[in-house]
Amino acid sequence: MLLAAKDISRETEIVMVKELIAKIQKTNAPIVVGLDPMLSYVPSQVKEKAFAEFGETLEGAAEAIWQFNKSIVDAVYDLIPAVKPQIAMYEQFGIPGLIAFKRTVDYCKEKGLIVIGDVKRGDIGSTSEAYAVGHLGKVAVGSRSYYPFDEDFITVNPYLGSDGVNPFIKVCKEENKGLFILVKTSNPSSGEFQDKVVDTKPLYELVGEKVAEWGADCTDGEYSNIGAVVGATYPEMGKVLRKLMPKNFILVPGYGAQGGKAADLVHYFNADGLGAIVNSSRGIIAAYKQEAYGKFGEANFADASRQAVIDMREDIAGALAGK
Amino acid sequence: MLLAAKDISRETEIVMVKELIAKIQKTNAPIVVGLDPMLSYVPSQVKEKAFAEFGETLEGAAEAIWQFNKSIVDAVYDLIPAVKPQIAMYEQFGIPGLIAFKRTVDYCKEKGLIVIGDVKRGDIGSTSEAYAVGHLGKVAVGSRSYYPFDEDFITVNPYLGSDGVNPFIKVCKEENKGLFILVKTSNPSSGEFQDKVVDTKPLYELVGEKVAEWGADCTDGEYSNIGAVVGATYPEMGKVLRKLMPKNFILVPGYGAQGGKAADLVHYFNADGLGAIVNSSRGIIAAYKQEAYGKFGEANFADASRQAVIDMREDIAGALAGK
Numbered sequence: 001m002l003l004a005a006k007d008i009s010r011e012t013e014i015v016m017v018k019e020l021i022a023k024i025q026k027t028n029a030p031i032v033v034g035l036d037p038m039l040s041y042v043p044s045q046v047k048e049k050a051f052a053e054f055g056e057t058l059e060g061a062a063e064a065i066w067q068f069n070k071s072i073v074d075a076v077y078d079l080i081p082a083v084k085p086q087i088a089m090y091e092q093f094g095i096p097g098l099i100a101f102k103r104t105v106d107y108c109k110e111k112g113l114i115v116i117g118d119v120k121r122g123d124i125g126s127t128s129e130a131y132a133v134g135h136l137g138k139v140a141v142g143s144r145s146y147y148p149f150d151e152d153f154i155t156v157n158p159y160l161g162s163d164g165v166n167p168f169i170k171v172c173k174e175e176n177k178g179l180f181i182l183v184k185t186s187n188p189s190s191g192e193f194q195d196k197v198v199d200t201k202p203l204y205e206l207v208g209e210k211v212a213e214w215g216a217d218c219t220d221g222e223y224s225n226i227g228a229v230v231g232a233t234y235p236e237m238g239k240v241l242r243k244l245m246p247k248n249f250i251l252v253p254g255y256g257a258q259g260g261k262a263a264d265l266v267h268y269f270n271a272d273g274l275g276a277i278v279n280s281s282r283g284i285i286a287a288y289k290q291e292a293y294g295k296f297g298e299a300n301f302a303d304a305s306r307q308a309v310i311d312m313r314e315d316i317a318g319a320l321a322g323k
Numbered sequence: 324m325l326l327a328a329k330d331i332s333r334e335t336e337i338v339m340v341k342e343l344i345a346k347i348q349k350t351n352a353p354i355v356v357g358l359d360p361m362l363s364y365v366p367s368q369v370k371e372k373a374f375a376e377f378g379e380t381l382e383g384a385a386e387a388i389w390q391f392n393k394s395i396v397d398a399v400y401d402l403i404p405a406v407k408p409q410i411a412m413y414e415q416f417g418i419p420g421l422i423a424f425k426r427t428v429d430y431c432k433e434k435g436l437i438v439i440g441d442v443k444r445g446d447i448g449s450t451s452e453a454y455a456v457g458h459l460g461k462v463a464v465g466s467r468s469y470y471p472f473d474e475d476f477i478t479v480n481p482y483l484g485s486d487g488v489n490p491f492i493k494v495c496k497e498e499n500k501g502l503f504i505l506v507k508t509s510n511p512s513s514g515e516f517q518d519k520v521v522d523t524k525p526l527y528e529l530v531g532e533k534v535a536e537w538g539a540d541c542t543d544g545e546y547s548n549i550g551a552v553v554g555a556t557y558p559e560m561g562k563v564l565r566k567l568m569p570k571n572f573i574l575v576p577g578y579g580a581q582g583g584k585a586a587d588l589v590h591y592f593n594a595d596g597l598g599a600i601v602n603s604s605r606g607i608i609a610a611y612k613q614e615a616y617g618k619f620g621e622a623n624f625a626d627a628s629r630q631a632v633i634d635m636r637e638d639i640a641g642a643l644a645g646k
Contacts, residue, residue, distance in 0.1 A: 056465035097471070120445060134416070
């Protein structure tokens with residue numbers, strides 16, 4: 001069974017973080033577009049078409065968010081290295097929603113994008129391994145095996161400790177894929193537990209040190225396949241964590257809608273200009289609803305998203321140039 | 324839209340924890356059967372039948388675990404109050420696996436069982452709300468709304484703090500459903516972060532206090548709809564947490580296969596004999612593989628599971644009687 005599973009393994013030895021770096025350098029954009037579609041973001045013409053075909057059903061909602069995603073991806077894929085679909089936004093529509101998630105993952109990969117599944121999974125032992133296999137690896141069924149969701153990276157919650165994280169790392173090694181482990185999240189109450197001082201340092205630093213340790217043998221050269229999530233809303237903490245995890249990429253949520261500013265983001269990058277990738281979700285995919293992009297109109301929502309990506313790229317490049 | 328969503332709300336005001344207590348008292352079994360099927364647990368005749376119909380595909384695997392679950396549920400449903408399907412074991416088979424998860428949830432509810440979705444989700448704001456809506460509540464699609472997965476309780480990861488938990492509690496209040504929030508997990512390395520001393524107490528106590536606080540206004544009488552997960556493998560910590568969270572039910576994993584013993588479990592119960600519900604997964608669903616139940620044979624795997632439930636019930640009742 002294992003042999004057969006190996007038969008369909010990918011032959012190429014890609015170190016995922018190297019591919020991410022190559023795409024960041026090619027696009028000059030350390031940017032991730034968060035594909036977190038709420039139905040309220042989807043323009044009425046897209047919703048109406050989906051509901052006309054499938055009714056006001058879970059299938060109709062899934063079709064609406066898939067068509068919305070597809071239009072945005074078509075409009076921005078040449079500008080960015082990666083996307084980050086947030087699975088909760090799909091899971092809320094049940095099975096049809098999860099089918100739309102899978103279609104989105106597949107489509108983005110077809111377009112040459114790196115896909116970071118924002119799944120924040122985390123459990124123990126064989127259960128974490130099941131998640132890892134489901135999202136990053138392949139699962140054996142009799143003499144055959146399959147890649148069920150097949151994202152390139154996923155986000156992982158570290159609360160359960162090494163037992164919870166190691167099965168994900170094992171699958172990353174087998175498949176040359178990667179993780180972003182939650183260290184310091186962008187939300188206002190993230191400090192409730194993450195900032196508590198243990199011994200002489202806050203918990204998030206302890207978790208950051210663990211990320212550096214967990215990722216130490218997943219490094220090919222400069223960077224590790226195992227990264228961290230650190231919110232843009234806590235730049236001083238970002239600065240400390242950047243130094244604690246010099247070889248780990250930081251996925252930075254919280255830019256834009258959540259209040260993180262480009263000037264704050266410079267702390268998340270290393271001197272080589274790498275080491276961070278900044279996510280924007282609502283600010284890109286619902287750009288057409290903002291005053292700044294109102295001129296595009298609802299019908300041209302994808303063009304508004306494209307302009308928002310260009311503006312974000314300039315905003316970040318400007319801040320990095322002034323570093 | 325909201326009005327329409329309300330139209331299909333359940334009229335009955337069930338406080339979920341009261342229903343759980345009633346079922347525990349009726350069965351005299353504070354037991355949850357963990358429906359965490361690995362393909363290696365499924366007897367060969369069940370797998371062969373599924374593969375004959377669907378091939379060695381994700382659909383075939385999903386059919387095998389669904390038929391396996393169904394046989395076990397049919398054999399044990401009258402003995403127990405609740406089941407706990409671990410979604411990772413389904414998610415690893417992609418969309419077909421998640422369809423098997425949903426079938427399992429629905430079937431168990433039809434059989435009168437309370438379903439605890441072991442999903443360990445946790446995110447922030449609207450993202451946590453999307454998970455809550457998807458698993459416990461209803462999602463609006465145009466003028467209609469739907470219950471996508473519709474479990475009764477789910478497990479939640481607290482690492483992101485109140486921002487991450489409150490959206491789940493909001494949906495629990497709307498739907499009279501419940502949570503079990505991870506406090507002290509059963510795995511060997513759970514102490515890596517959870518046991519760290521902050522100020523004067525370990526982090527798990529701080530999280531336990533938060534659970535008591537979060538659940539304080541979800542209580543109807545003695546117990547709250549908001550419970551906690553505390554592993555059977557840490558009985559001394561369980562004793563402390565029992566006192567810190569007097570009105571919160573404790574879901575106790577780690578009995579049996581992970582090493583937790585019945586004598587240790589008494590600490591998780593209140594003086595009223597309530598307050599805890601003990602999970603066993605492998606020990607029940609793969610009982611036929613144990614020497615003690617070998618006499619049933621692979622063909623009678625479900626009968627072996629029934630006997631394992633009866634034995635577990637006696638084991639726990641004996642320990643509680645000697646408390």
